[in-house]
Amino acid sequence: MVEMTRVDAVREIAAGYAAQRGPLLPVLHAVQDRFGAIERGDLVAVADVLNLSIADVHGVMTFFHDFRAAPPPTHVVAICRGEACQSVGAERLMADVRADLQEASDVEVHEVFCLGNCALGPSGTVDGRLFGHLTASRVGASLPGRSS
């Protein structure tokens, strides 16, 4: 079997949604789920298949926080800074986690505003997994190879 190029794969994803109403967001999600990011070439292919301008697709992609132009590092930690989590120490948690992971080039730490777990804060996710009553040491223990 011939290896499919990335462009072909993206075109196939886009074509799979083309018959839907408003297919662009589902397509962007599907491309990012598959490749971890939406790169320039992907964007061009999506625009072509969906019959949109590249500028339009780019404009939509950059409007939303979720979409990335480059893939994330191996691990992603998201700490909630919503008010409910702040009331139980989210700012402190964020500072501690950032300090702990300062040197770790394979971990991205970023803020989010509410994960819908506001009664059990502070909340956060480690590689997509949701934690309540989160602590900095729990973050460390949840990152493979860092349990100290």
Next chain:
Amino acid sequence: MTRFFVPGDAAAVSVGADEVAAALTGQPGVEVVRTGSRGMLWLEPLVEVDTADGRVGFANVSPGQVGALLADATSVCSREPTASAGPAPEADHPAYLGPLDEHPWMTRQARLTTARLGVVDPADPDDYARHGGWVGLRRALGMAPEAVVEEVVASGLRGRGGAGFPAGVKWRTVAGAPGPLKFVTINADEGDSGTFADRMLMEGDPFALIEGMAITAWAVGASEGYVFIRSEYPHAIATMRRAVETARTGGWLGPDILGSGLAFDVEVRVGAGAYICGEETSMLSTIEGRRGEVRAKPPIPALSGLFGRPTVVNNVLTVAAVPSILADGPEAYAAHGVDRSRGTQVFQLAGNVARGGLVEVDFGITLRDLVEGFGGGTRSGRPVRAVQVGGPLGAYVPADRLDVPLAYEAMADAGFMLGHGGVVVFDDTVDMGRMARFAMEFCAKESCGKCTPCRIGSQRGVETIDRLVAGGTESDRRANLALLQDLCTTMERGSLCAMGGLTPMPVRSALTYFPEDFGLSADGEPR
């Protein structure tokens, strides 16, 4: 076989429910059912067990306690409930709660919309039927669509997404709009911090939302529906998608719903991490595949919404209330509540609170009863200082104003806002200057960018609060305070939507009730 009910709700999972379920699965004589959560979130993972005496609960179960749980579950009938909260007396035995239906935290509630939450298997439409599901839809399909609309009007149901617009009146507009293609869209963006009821309902009782959507479709003449769920909710997305497929297979969705001739289908769409997508016109643009910028109204979505067609936009809780209204009649629903706030509100107790979770009660309960009665005060044990009601755009209510009744009118009269029913508790260590700054920071980060007062004003707001709190001479502080008040007024008057328009609410309430945190005297003057 003994049935163990372990929540698959994201909050329960965030504190270990999956591990408990895994430890129970495969034990001899054990059947594990993954339910939603009852909403007693401080007790999660909360496991229920079917016993000869009915269903009983165990709190804060850890995987290591599963052995003891199995032993307790068979001998439990002889025991008295040992605790209502907190760790069990013996560390290896989970705290026994007795029947949850008799637990005071539950019996004081009026669970209409969330009656089945944590009780039913969210993957099983027949279990839904055994607990009163599909009754409202069957009744609606036997009525004229106009009559269904009028029942919802008569129930007094108002939108639960924040603005509180009467649902039936909105439906009437859509029903009366001409055109062969109409949409029902569900706003499940739930971006407000301190809120999680939409999520819990979708994860614990998804067929209630589907049934409500089918009734809405019948009432307004819509053929297609969308549920727009924020990407931060992967559990809800998965549960809703599975439920939609199951409903289609079972004939509760599709070309001929329950043989009535109603053709209606639903698709789940996923957001992409932008708070503003909860604003209805932004949500519609996002579903269409455009930038999620807010559109000016008119045209209102009811007349020209998704793809320019007449569209219902309602919150999850609004539409999930509809099946019970149709099943039990509008009078039964309207019998709950006060003034023009009819029915129940699903409150979410969050933040620094001892007993956080989901509380569905009649409108009119005082904030104090919610925070102290249900919530048990702060989790830290320190005094309550402020309570933010209604999400990031809601006011900070000071501890001495907690007797305000939670209803649309009473809250507005007091200068507060009910919003989506989020209640976030802060203890006396909170710095209200920082919280006011955060309100502006959040607005600056999440503004859709369309109007200057919101986009630039919020950035100026952050800087001005920084300067005000930093101090300086009395005239500096006087100038900064005046500037901040001006900025708030400009945002309130010049913003296209409530993002910019209401961000001043938390800021001004912080200034009014907590002037000392800004270096101001009690009368709000620089000192």
